[in-house]
Amino acid sequence: MALLEIKNLQVRVEEREILHGLTLTIDAGKVHAIMGPNGSGKSTLSHVIAGKPGYEVTGGEILFKGEDLLAMAPDERAAKGVFLAFQYPVEIPGVATMTFLRTALNAQRKARGEEEYSTPDFLKKVREISKQLSIPQDMLKRGVNVGFSGGEKKRNEVLQMALFQPSLCILDEMDSGLDIDALRIAADGVNALRSPERSMVVITHYQRLLNYIVPDVVHVMSKGRVVKSGGKELAHELEASGYAQFEDAA
Amino acid sequence: MPAVQETVDRVRRIDVDQYRYGFETVIESEKAPKGLSEDTIRYISGKKNEPDWMLQWRLEAYRRWLTMQEPTWARVDYPKIDFQDLYYYSAPKPKKQLSSIDEIDPEILKTYEKLGIPLREVAILEGVEPVPGAGSPETRKIAVDAVFDSVSVATTFKEELKKAGVIFMPISEAIREHPELVQKYLGTVVPTSDNFYATLNSAVFSDGSFVYVPPGVRCPMELSTYFRINERNTGQFERTLIIADKGAYVSYLEGCTAPQRDENQLHAAVVELVAHDDAEIKYSTVQNWYPGNSEGVGGIYNFVTKRGDCRGNNSKISWTQVETGSAITWKYPSCILRGDNSRGEFYSIAISNGYQQVDSGTKMIHLGKNTTSRIISKGIAAGRSQNTYRGLVTAHRKATNARNFTACDSLLIGDKCGAHTVPYIEAKNSSATFEHEATTSKISEDVLFYCVQRGLSQEEAVGLVVNGFVKDVLQQLPMEFAVEAQKLISISLEGSVG
Ligand SMILES: Nc1ncnc2c1ncn2[C@@H]1O[C@H](COP(=O)(O)OP(=O)(O)O)[C@@H](O)[C@H]1O
Ligand SMILES: [Mg+2]
Numbered sequence: 001m002a003l004l005e006i007k008n009l010q011v012r013v014e015e016r017e018i019l020h021g022l023t024l025t026i027d028a029g030k031v032h033a034i035m036g037p038n039g040s041g042k043s044t045l046s047h048v049i050a051g052k053p054g055y056e057v058t059g060g061e062i063l064f065k066g067e068d069l070l071a072m073a074p075d076e077r078a079a080k081g082v083f084l085a086f087q088y089p090v091e092i093p094g095v096a097t098m099t100f101l102r103t104a105l106n107a108q109r110k111a112r113g114e115e116e117y118s119t120p121d122f123l124k125k126v127r128e129i130s131k132q133l134s135i136p137q138d139m140l141k142r143g144v145n146v147g148f149s150g151g152e153k154k155r156n157e158v159l160q161m162a163l164f165q166p167s168l169c170i171l172d173e174m175d176s177g178l179d180i181d182a183l184r185i186a187a188d189g190v191n192a193l194r195s196p197e198r199s200m201v202v203i204t205h206y207q208r209l210l211n212y213i214v215p216d217v218v219h220v221m222s223k224g225r226v227v228k229s230g231g232k233e234l235a236h237e238l239e240a241s242g243y244a245q246f247e248d249a250a
Numbered sequence: 251m252p253a254v255q256e257t258v259d260r261v262r263r264i265d266v267d268q269y270r271y272g273f274e275t276v277i278e279s280e281k282a283p284k285g286l287s288e289d290t291i292r293y294i295s296g297k298k299n300e301p302d303w304m305l306q307w308r309l310e311a312y313r314r315w316l317t318m319q320e321p322t323w324a325r326v327d328y329p330k331i332d333f334q335d336l337y338y339y340s341a342p343k344p345k346k347q348l349s350s351i352d353e354i355d356p357e358i359l360k361t362y363e364k365l366g367i368p369l370r371e372v373a374i375l376e377g378v379e380p381v382p383g384a385g386s387p388e389t390r391k392i393a394v395d396a397v398f399d400s401v402s403v404a405t406t407f408k409e410e411l412k413k414a415g416v417i418f419m420p421i422s423e424a425i426r427e428h429p430e431l432v433q434k435y436l437g438t439v440v441p442t443s444d445n446f447y448a449t450l451n452s453a454v455f456s457d458g459s460f461v462y463v464p465p466g467v468r469c470p471m472e473l474s475t476y477f478r479i480n481e482r483n484t485g486q487f488e489r490t491l492i493i494a495d496k497g498a499y500v501s502y503l504e505g506c507t508a509p510q511r512d513e514n515q516l517h518a519a520v521v522e523l524v525a526h527d528d529a530e531i532k533y534s535t536v537q538n539w540y541p542g543n544s545e546g547v548g549g550i551y552n553f554v555t556k557r558g559d560c561r562g563n564n565s566k567i568s569w570t571q572v573e574t575g576s577a578i579t580w581k582y583p584s585c586i587l588r589g590d591n592s593r594g595e596f597y598s599i600a601i602s603n604g605y606q607q608v609d610s611g612t613k614m615i616h617l618g619k620n621t622t623s624r625i626i627s628k629g630i631a632a633g634r635s636q637n638t639y640r641g642l643v644t645a646h647r648k649a650t651n652a653r654n655f656t657a658c659d660s661l662l663i664g665d666k667c668g669a670h671t672v673p674y675i676e677a678k679n680s681s682a683t684f685e686h687e688a689t690t691s692k693i694s695e696d697v698l699f700y701c702v703q704r705g706l707s708q709e710e711a712v713g714l715v716v717n718g719f720v721k722d723v724l725q726q727l728p729m730e731f732a733v734e735a736q737k738l739i740s741i742s743l744e745g746s747v748g
Contacts, residue, residue: 052699078705090700094718100704103714108705143718160704 003028003065003199004049004168010059011041011048011224018044020224021060026217028167029196033210033235034203036221037243042203043087045221046170050084051077064168079111083166085157087173092144097156100144101126105163129162133189151182158189169193170201175209187212207239222246282339288312291453294339298422298456301429311442311452318446324609325638325670326578328514328551336485336516338454407471414470416500417462421489424460431462435493439522439559439586447518447580448555451487455520458488463498463529472728474503485516492522494529496562501532503731514577515540518553527562527589532570534727535583536735538742539575546605546634549577556583560592560621568595569612570726572735574742577606582640584613587621587649594623597723599735601716601742602635602667611640611672616652616682625656628720631667632743638670645682652682660690661719663712663743713740 004026011019018041026032036042048055049062051074062069069077092100106116117125130140133155145153154174161169171190175183190200190213202213210218210232218234219226220243227246228234282293291312295305320331411418417428425432442452459475475490494500517539523531533556542549552575558567569583585594596612614623623643631637637660645652660669671688693715701711717724717736724732 050703052703053695074699074702075705075707078703084703086700086703090694090697092697092700092715092718094721095714100701100714103710104701104704104706107707107710111705164704 001028002026002063004201005063006045006049006060007062008060009045009048009057009062011044012056012058013044013054017058018224019048022221022225023060024219024226026168026199026201028199029194030216031194031200031202031213033213033215033218033232034201034221034226035205035207035218035235035238036246038205040221041224042221043172044224046084046172046201046203049077049168049170050074050082075107076111078164078166079108081165081167083161083164083169085154085161085169085171085174087176089145089153089157091146091148093146095144097140097142097144098126101140101160101163104160108164125163126159129159132192133159133162134185135159149182150177151179151186154178154182154186155189158186158193162189162193167197168199168201170203171213172203173205174202175204175206183209184212207235210235220246280340281337284337285334286312286336286338286454290338294454294456297339298425300422300425303429303433304425307437307442308453311449312454314443315446315449315453318449320446324580324640325636325672326580326607326609328578328607331514331516331551333450338485338487339456410470415464415467416469417460418473419460421458421460421491422456424491428460428462431493432460432491435491435522435524436489437522439524439557440520440555445555447553448520451489451518451520451555454485455487455489458490458519459492459502460490461492461500461502463494463500465496465498465526467495467498469498469500472501472503474505476505485518487517488519490519490521492531492533493524494526494531494565496526497528498526499530501534501728503534503536503728505536505538514542514549514551516551516553517576519555521554521556521583523558523567525558525560525562525565525567525589525592528564529562530566530568531558532568533558533583534731535569535571535573536727536731536738537571537573537575537579538738540577541575541604541606541742542577544604544633546577549606550575552576552579552581554579554581556581557586558584558594559586560589560594560618562592563589563618564591565589566593566595568597568726570597570723571599571610572723572727572738573598573600573608573610574738576608579606579608579610581610582612584615584642585623586615586617587623587652588617589621590618591620592618593621595726596623596625596627597726598627598639599630599720599723599739600628600637600639601630601632601739602637603633603742604635605633606635608636609638609640611638611642613642614644614654616643616645616649616654618649620651621649622653623655625654625658626722627656627658628723629658629660629669630663630716630719630743631660631669632663634666636668636670638672640672640674642674642676643684643686644674644676645679645684647678649679650681652677652679652684654682654684656684656686658686658688659719660688661716662690662692663716709743710740712743716740716743 002025006022006024009019009022034042057070102122109116135155174186202215215232218230218232220228282290291308295308440448442449461473463469492502525531539550539552560567567585573579587594594614600608600610602608612625625641627639629637629639639658643654658671662669669690673686675684697715698711701714702708717739724735727735
C-alpha cells in the first residue's frame with residue numbers, strides 16, 4: 001500500500017518555480033533513493049513534505065497514509081510520523097539534548113492523544129538507543145548539537161529517528177561531511193530501523209551512501225522532476241555515466 | 251521570512267491580554283485621602299504608629315522631593331503622572347493587629363492561593379519537575395512575607411527564624427520593634443535625596459520587608475516577599491532593607507503581580523542591602539506586574555531603586571532578576587563595592603512584549619581594592635516593545651585591580667521591536683580590567699523549524715529557544731523559582747496557558 005503519494009507537485013520559492021510537476025509513490029516498508037545533481041530540487045522536495053514555511057505549492061497534491069499532507073501544520077505532520085533528518089542540523093544553545101528529546105517526544109505523543117513517557121521509561125529508551133549509536137551520555141547533557149562534530153550531529157538525527165519511530169524518514173544528504181567510519185555508524189543506525197511499516201527516502205548526490213543503505217528503488221531527479229526510476233543498479237549506472245545525460249532529458 | 255512572520259503575528263495576537271494574574275480581590279479597604287501633602291505623610295506615619303524620628307525623616311524627604319524633577323534620560327515614554335491624583339496608602343480592613351494567619355481576611359488568603367504562594371507555615375514548596383538523571387527533588391522551606399497594597403498581611407516561619415537569630419518582619423513592625431537597627435541602616439545605601447522616585451518612596455513608603463541576619467549566621471531558609479497591588483489608583487511604595495552582618499548569609503526572593511486595569515498604576519520601591527565583612531546576600535526578583543493589554547493600555551509603571559552596599563571586606567552581593575511584567579520598567583539594581591575583595595553580580599532576564607518598555611541594567615561601582623563584578627544580561631524583545639540595557643561600571647582612584655566582566659545578549663522576535671545596549675565605562679585606576687561583550691540576534695527561522703519538525707508547536711518552539719537563551723541566568727535562581735520563572739518566560743511570550 002502506498003504510504004506517500006506525490007502527484008504532479010509544483011512548488012515556487014520567491015516567485016520562481018523549482019518543482020515542475022513531480023510525481024512519486026512510495027510503498028510502506030520500502031527504501032527509495034533520490035539522486036540528482038546540485039540544484040535539482042531534492043532538498044526543496046524534502047522541505048515541502050515536512051512543511052517548512054516559505055514554499056508555495058501552486059499545483060498537485062501529497063497524500064500521506066491517504067490524508068492530505070499539505071493541509072497539516074508541520075508539527076502535526078511530525079506527530080503523524082513524518083521525520084526529516086536535516087543536511088545541516090541546527091544548534092540550540094542552552095537547551096540540553098535530553099530536554100529537547102523529551103519535550104519533542106512528549107509533544108508528539110500528546111498530539112496523538114497518547115500518554116507521556118514516565119521519566120525512567122524515557123531514560124531507559126534513550127540510553128538503549130544512544131548505546132547502539134555509540135553516543136556518549138555526556139553528549140546528551142550538552143546543548144542540542146552545540147559543539148558536536150559533523151558525525152555527532154548526524155548520529156543525533158538518527159537517535160531522534162529511533163526514538164520517535166516515524167513511519168516516513170527522509171534523510172537529506174546524510175553522507176555529506178562524514179568520513180567513512182562515521183558514515184558506517186549512522187547507516188547501521190538507519191538500517192536497524194528498516195521495517196515493513198516504515199518507509200525511507202534517502203536523498204544523496206553520491207552513490208557511496210547507497211552501498212551502506214541499499215535502496216529498493218532509485219529515482220533520478222533533474223531540474224525539478226523525476227526523470228528516471230529503477231532498481232538499485234540504477235545508482236551504479238549513474239556512478240559510471242554521471243548526471244549529464246539526464247540534464248538534457250529534463 | 252514567513253516563519254518569523256508567523257511567530258511575530260502569533261506573539262502579537264496573544265501576548266499580554268492573557269495575563270494570568272489579572273484578577274481583582276474584593277475586600278474592604280481603608281485609604282488615605284487622595285493626593286500628596288504633609289498631611290498624607292502624617293496620616294501614613296500615624297496609621298503605622300511610628301515614632302517621631304520616622305515621621306521627621308519622611309517629612310524631610312517630602313520637602314526635598316518638592317524641589318526635584320522627574321528624570322528623563324531613560325529610553326521610555328509615558329504621559330505625565332499626576333501625583334495628586336493617586337492614593338498613597340491603602341490597607342485591607344480590619345485594622346486591628348493580626349496575631350495569627352487565621353485572622354487574615356480569607357479573601358486575601360485566597361488571592362495568595364491563586365498566585366500559588368503558600369502562606370500557611372505547613373506549606374513546603376515541593377521541588378520541581380524532576381530533571382532527567384537527577385535524584386529526588388529537594389524539599390525546602392521558604393519563609394514568606396506577603397504585602398497587599400500598602401501593608402504586610404502575613405509573615406511565615408517567624409518563630410523558626412527567631413531561633414536562628416534572624417529577624418524577618420514587615421518594616422513597619424521593625425521600625426517599632428528594632429528602631430536602633432532601622433535607624434542605623436535606613437537610607438544609608440539609597441539616601442533620601444538619591445533620585446526623584448527614591449525620594450518620593452522615602453516620604454510615603456508604607457510597608458515592605460526587613461531582614462537582619464546576625465554575625466556568623468547562615469539563614470536557615472529562603473526568605474521571600476510577595477507584593478500585590480490590588481486597589482485602583484493606588485501607588486505602591488515598598489521599602490525593603492536587608493542587612494547581613496559579619497560572616498552572615500541570606501538568600502531573598504521577591505515576586506510581584508497586579509490585577510488588570512485600564513489605567514496605569516505607579517510602583518516606586520526602594521531596596522537597600524548591606525553586607526558587612528565576609529557576608530553574602532543573594533537577592534532574586536521575579537517581576538510580573540501587569541504589563542498592559544495588547545494595545546498598550548494600562549499596566550504598571552515600575553520605577554525602582556535597588557542598591558547593595560558591599561560595606562565589608564570580602565563581602566558579596568548578587569542580584570538576579572527575571573522581568574516579564576510592567577508597562578514601563580526603570581530599574582538598575584546596583585552594587586557599591588566598598589570593601590576590599592568584595593564582589594558584585596548582576597544576572598538579568600528582561601522580556602518585553604506588546605507595547606512594554608524596559609530600561610534596565612546595573613551599576614557596579616568599584617571603590618575598594620581587588621573588587622570584582624560580573625554582569626550577565628539577557629534581553630528579549632517581541633511585539634512592539636523596546637528593551638534597553640543600560641549599565642555603568644566605574645573604578646575609582648583607589649580601586650586597584652578592579653575587574654569587571656560584562657556580557658549583554660539581546661534576542662529579537664519580529665521586526666517591530668527594538669533592543670538597545672548602552673554601556674558606560676569609567677576607569678580612574680589604570681590597573682582596572684573591564685571586559686564588555688554584546689550581541690544582538692534575531693530568533694532563527696531554521697532553529698524554529700527544526701523544533702517544529704520534531705513535533706513542537708511554533709509557540710513551544712519559541713519558548714524553548716528563549717529558555718535556552720537565558721539559561722545562564724536562570725541557573726542563578728533558587729531551584730524552585732527557576733522552574734516558576736521558566737514557565738513565566740514561556741507564558742509571557744506565548745500567552746497560551748496549558
Ligand atoms: N530559499 C530559496 N530561495 C531561492 N531559491 C531557492 C531557495 N531554496 C532553493 N532554491 C533554489 O531551488 C533550486 C533547488 O534547490 P535545492 O532544492 O536545494 O536543490 P538540491 O537539494 O537538489 O541541491 C536551486 O536552484 C536553488 O537555488
Ligand atoms: Mg540539497
